[in-house]
Amino acid sequence: MSAVVPLDPTPLGVMGVRTALAAAFIADPMLQWLFPGPVLQAQATAAWLGVFVEAYAAAGVVDIIGTDSVGGGQRVDVVGTALWRLGETSLPFSTLPSVGGLLAAFLGVARATEVGEGLRAFADNKPSPPFHYLQFLAVHPQGQGKGLGRQLVLHGQHRAERAGVGVYLESTNPRNLAFYRSCGFEQLGQFTLAPDGPPAFRLWWQP
Numbered sequence: 001m002s003a004v005v006p007l008d009p010t011p012l013g014v015m016g017v018r019t020a021l022a023a024a025f026i027a028d029p030m031l032q033w034l035f036p037g038p039v040l041q042a043q044a045t046a047a048w049l050g051v052f053v054e055a056y057a058a059a060g061v062v063d064i065i066g067t068d069s070v071g072g073g074q075r076v077d078v079v080g081t082a083l084w085r086l087g088e089t090s091l092p093f094s095t096l097p098s099v100g101g102l103l104a105a106f107l108g109v110a111r112a113t114e115v116g117e118g119l120r121a122f123a124d125n126k127p128s129p130p131f132h133y134l135q136f137l138a139v140h141p142q143g144q145g146k147g148l149g150r151q152l153v154l155h156g157q158h159r160a161e162r163a164g165v166g167v168y169l170e171s172t173n174p175r176n177l178a179f180y181r182s183c184g185f186e187q188l189g190q191f192t193l194a195p196d197g198p199p200a201f202r203l204w205w206q207p
Contacts, residue, residue, distance in 0.1 A: 002065050002066060002079075003065075004063050004064070004065055004151060004152055004155040005063070005064060005065075005066070006061070006062065006063060006064070007057055007062035007063070007064050007081075009057040009058065009062075012077070013057070013064075013078075014050075014053055014054060014057050015077075016064075016077035016078035017053045017057070017062060017064065017078050017081045017083075018046055018049060018050040018053045019046070019077070019078065019140075020078040020079065020080065020081050020138055020139070020140040021049045021052075021053060021081060021083075021136055021138045022042065022045045022046035022049055022050075023138075023140050023141055024138035024139055024140060024141065024144075025045060025049060025136075025138060026041060026042060026045050028172055028173050029172050029173055029198035030172035030173075030193065030197065030198055030200070031045050031049075033115070033193065033196070033197045033198055034048070034103070034107075034115060035048075035106060035107075040106060044102075044106045047097070047102055047106075048099070048102050048103070048106075049136075051093060051094050051097060051098070051099050051102065052083065052093075052099075052135070052136065053083070054093075054094060055091040055092055055093045055094070056083040056084075056085075056091060056135075058091070058092050059089060059090070059091050059092055060083060060084060060085050060086075060089075060091055061083075061084040061085075061086055062081060062082070062083050062084070063081065063082045063084070063152055063155055063156065064078050064079075064080065064081045065078070065079050065080040065081075065143075065148050065151065065152065066078060066079060067079065078140070079139065079140050079142070079143035079148060080138065080139040080140070080143055080148040080149060080151070080152050081136070081137075081138050081152070082134060082136070082137045082138075082152040082153070082155070082156055083134070083135050083136040083137075084132055084133065084134055084135070084156055084159075085132070085133040085135060086132050086133075086159075086163070087129065087130060087132075088129055100112065100116055103115060103116060114195065115193075115197070117194065118193035118194045118195065118197045119193065121191050121192070121193055121194065121200065122170060122200065124191075125170075125189075125191050125200075125202060126168065127168055127188070127202075127204070130163075130165045131160075131165050131166045131167060131168045131204075132156065132159065132160040132163070132165055132166070132167050132168070133167075133168050133169065134153070134156060134167060134168070134169040135169070137149055137152060137153065137169075139152075149179065150179075150182075150183060153180075153183045154183070157183070157184070157205060157207070160205075160207060161207035164207070165207075166204055166205055166206045166207065167185075167204070167205040168202070168203070168204055169185070169203050170200045170201060170202055170203070171200070171201045171203060172193070172198050172199070172200045172201075174199075174201065177201060177203075180203050183205070184205050185203040185204060185205045186203065186204055186205070186206075187201055187202065187203055187204075188202040188203065188204050189201075189202050190202060
């Protein structure tokens with residue numbers, strides 16, 4: 001099994017993480033809520049998530065598992081990835097394009113404003129620090145079912161344990177809850193991405 005390593009924050013490295021993240025999240029209920037049109041869904045998902053990848057590559061922690069975990073088929077430079085924020089460090093999000101600007105470009109201003117209000121629920125429902133925040137965990141479809149997601153989570157849990165803090169995350173896909181419970185997470189509750197979005201489940205792991 002390949003080792004978990006930190007991302008080399010080069011343009012090619014960032015592109016690999018964005019590709020894996022988009023491929024894994026295109027079927028997530030939150031991304032389908034944001035970008036329901038099938039024609040633009042793949043492009044919009046990759047572009048929007050790419051803004052997060054760039055910010056985390058600059059000032060967060062991006063763990064990856066690379067190509068040697070995938071056998072045959074299309075080459076995938078990053079098979080699995082986990083994007084972490086350690087502590088309360090702010091991330092340098094792009095202003096052009098911005099997270100909100102891309103929503104407006106793909107959805108129109110009125111709908112972007114509506115879903116933007118719904119997305120604020122993530123910030124409103126975070127626990128009090130300190131904790132390590134796992135915002136995105138993704139394994140490219142070509143690498144799923146091989147334990148890579150568990151390997152990435154365990155790597156982050158060991159880091160949090162060394163720091164003496166817990167791990168917090170939200171999942172907008174109920175199919176993932178059993179996986180996180182098997183990794184030792186407990187559900188703190190849930191909230192809804194108003195006005196018409198999916199539920200988000202709040203999960204906590206304590207070392």
